[in-house]
Amino acid sequence: MAEKIKQLMLMVKKEKEPLIDKSIKRQHKLQATGIKVFYNNFEAIKGIDMNIKANKVTAFIGPSGCGKSTFLRLFNRMNDYIDGFRVEGEISIDGKDIYRKKVNVEQLRKQVGMVFQKPNPFPKSIFENVAYGLKIQGIKDKKFLQEKVEESLKQVSLWEEVKDDLNKSALALSGGQQQRLCIARTLAVEPSIILMDEPTSALDPISTAKIEELIFELKSKYTIVIVTHNMQQAARISDRTAFFYMGELVEYDSTKKIFTNPEKKQTENYITGRFG
Amino acid sequence: MNNIKKNRLKDKLFKVWGIACTLLGLVLLSVFIGSILIDGLQRIDWDFITNLPSRSAERAGIYTALTGSVWILVLTTIIALPLGIGAAIYLEEYAKKGKLSSILEVNISNLAGVPSIIYGLLGLEVFVRILEMGASILAGSFTLALLILPIVIVSTREAIKAVPKSIRDASYALGASKWQTVSMQLLPASFGGILTGIILALSRAVGETAPLIVIGALAYVPFAPSSPMDEFSVLPIQIFNWISRPQKGFEVNAAAAIIILLLITFIMNAIAVYFRNKWQKKLNN
Numbered sequence: 001m002a003e004k005i006k007q008l009m010l011m012v013k014k015e016k017e018p019l020i021d022k023s024i025k026r027q028h029k030l031q032a033t034g035i036k037v038f039y040n041n042f043e044a045i046k047g048i049d050m051n052i053k054a055n056k057v058t059a060f061i062g063p064s065g066c067g068k069s070t071f072l073r074l075f076n077r078m079n080d081y082i083d084g085f086r087v088e089g090e091i092s093i094d095g096k097d098i099y100r101k102k103v104n105v106e107q108l109r110k111q112v113g114m115v116f117q118k119p120n121p122f123p124k125s126i127f128e129n130v131a132y133g134l135k136i137q138g139i140k141d142k143k144f145l146q147e148k149v150e151e152s153l154k155q156v157s158l159w160e161e162v163k164d165d166l167n168k169s170a171l172a173l174s175g176g177q178q179q180r181l182c183i184a185r186t187l188a189v190e191p192s193i194i195l196m197d198e199p200t201s202a203l204d205p206i207s208t209a210k211i212e213e214l215i216f217e218l219k220s221k222y223t224i225v226i227v228t229h230n231m232q233q234a235a236r237i238s239d240r241t242a243f244f245y246m247g248e249l250v251e252y253d254s255t256k257k258i259f260t261n262p263e264k265k266q267t268e269n270y271i272t273g274r275f276g
Numbered sequence: 277m278n279n280i281k282k283n284r285l286k287d288k289l290f291k292v293w294g295i296a297c298t299l300l301g302l303v304l305l306s307v308f309i310g311s312i313l314i315d316g317l318q319r320i321d322w323d324f325i326t327n328l329p330s331r332s333a334e335r336a337g338i339y340t341a342l343t344g345s346v347w348i349l350v351l352t353t354i355i356a357l358p359l360g361i362g363a364a365i366y367l368e369e370y371a372k373k374g375k376l377s378s379i380l381e382v383n384i385s386n387l388a389g390v391p392s393i394i395y396g397l398l399g400l401e402v403f404v405r406i407l408e409m410g411a412s413i414l415a416g417s418f419t420l421a422l423l424i425l426p427i428v429i430v431s432t433r434e435a436i437k438a439v440p441k442s443i444r445d446a447s448y449a450l451g452a453s454k455w456q457t458v459s460m461q462l463l464p465a466s467f468g469g470i471l472t473g474i475i476l477a478l479s480r481a482v483g484e485t486a487p488l489i490v491i492g493a494l495a496y497v498p499f500a501p502s503s504p505m506d507e508f509s510v511l512p513i514q515i516f517n518w519i520s521r522p523q524k525g526f527e528v529n530a531a532a533a534i535i536i537l538l539l540i541t542f543i544m545n546a547i548a549v550y551f552r553n554k555w556q557k558k559l560n561n
Contacts, residue, residue, distance in 0.1 A: 076449060083373055110451035120442035123465055133450040136460070182446070189450060 431473020468555020
């Protein structure tokens with residue numbers, strides 16, 4: 001009985017979430033308009049407009065320091081903690097500006113998950129890692145947590161490998177397993193968007209292949225934006241690709257077009273490895 | 277060829293110098309400990325620990341001073357811990373990095389270098405007189421808490437700072453608030469480091485004499501303290517008192533009390549080292 005009430009409350013909670021209105025189906029999940037980003041006086045992003053479609057994989061490519069990671073981190077406001085950070089323009093998710101004053105940043109980050117460059121599991125058990133996102137929402141129901149942890153680990157195909165020792169430290173896993181654990185941890189809070197900041201750059205080819213496969217499977221349920229330095233990876237897994245250079249969006253189109261017939265000379269030069 | 281030989285010679289010379297430096301410290305310490313042990317070890321028995329102070333050296337014990345030290349240690353911990361950790365968390369995680377926070381930082385580091393007798397004078401004025409605590413254990417604990425606060429703050433900040441930024445990122449990215457990140461990730465991950473700093477600070481507090489003499493701790497207390505408002509003595513003061521007496525018997529007592537005091541600090545340091553190693557292992561593997 002008590003569990004049912006809790007789950008019911010959880011559902012009510014979800015319905016109340018003001019940020020994402022699921023009844024309005026918009027073509028564009030994420031919209032950025034006139035975005036400029038400053039770190040003190042340095043202009044890291046110089047006016048970018050971009051729309052990102054739901055349930056697609058969008059790849060950001062470009063040389064180091066081109067602003068692609070900064071741009072990615074705008075969508076879950078992870079730049080907010082950097083000293084001297086300032087953003088101009090509007091970023092909206094499902095039509096709602098996420099930099100409004102009223103926005104609850106914690107709530108936003110539950111909707112917009114993030115996977116980082118280096119696998120960064122908490123120095124806790126595998127179970128605790130996946131359950132953390134739920135626990136901080138105040139969910140204590142053990143059975144619910146267990147189910148959710150299992151479900152999330154299954155989604156990233158890690159369940160079979162770790163099901164017998166969920167209490168083992170997450171730090172004892174291999175790098176590839178750790179990164180899949182981090183993705184599972186993100187999935188457990190049920191985001192609708194997942195941001196990935198070079199998620200495979202610290203992994204070996206086999207682990208990379210597993211993550212790429214996973215991204216492919218996840219896209220039916222989530223909107224995925226991925227920053228990558230690996231051209232082949234962008235070509236393999238993304239539907240649309242954006243090429244950034246020096247804080248500007250040079251070209252943004254379907255991945256096929258970008259890699260076979262780019263409009264701009266700069267894009268072609270970068271993709272063919274002539275610079276960057 | 278000549279050059280290589282020269283370098284090798286320099287290398288050897290420096291090695292010898294380094295060994296000499298290390299040995300000097302070790303030798304001095306072991307001579308000191310050895311002479312203390314020779315003098316005092318025969319005096320240590322259960323009676324010595326449980327006897328009240330006395331005019332005759334043979335019957336005198338450290339019971340009141342030891343209980344005084346334990347009281348001071350416990351109360352100082354209770355006072356300094358929340359204040360020090362709270363301040364450290366604020367400075368490290370909440371405070372905006374700017375001029376004000378860097379001024380605060382420099383001043384806290386400076387406070388760590390203020391002579392302890394100055395803290396005694398502060399304690400005398402603020403706790404003993406203005407707050408009317410008298411020359412009590414409570415006043416002594418507050419004074420020592422102030423004394424070790426800078427050390428606790430600095431070491432706690434270092435421990436929190438040592439938690440990789442990626443842990444913070446991961447926590448925030450999952451929708452954790454600042455306090456959740458601090459309490460559920462940063463504090464557990466830095467627990468060993470924080471504890472190490474606190475134990476080292478406390479082992480300094482347990483050896484402090486000057487500030488407690490200034491606030492009026494007594495050399496002779498006939499009864500063991502039973503409440504925070506009681507008058508008290510502590511081991512270092514008892515040692516100081518015994519050494520300053522002319523009779524030979526009290527010198528032996530002092531040596532014995534020094535052994536007990538050293539034992540307490542060594543044990544505390546050992547605990548600190550243990551936790552530091554355990555914590556480093558946890559973060560690194």
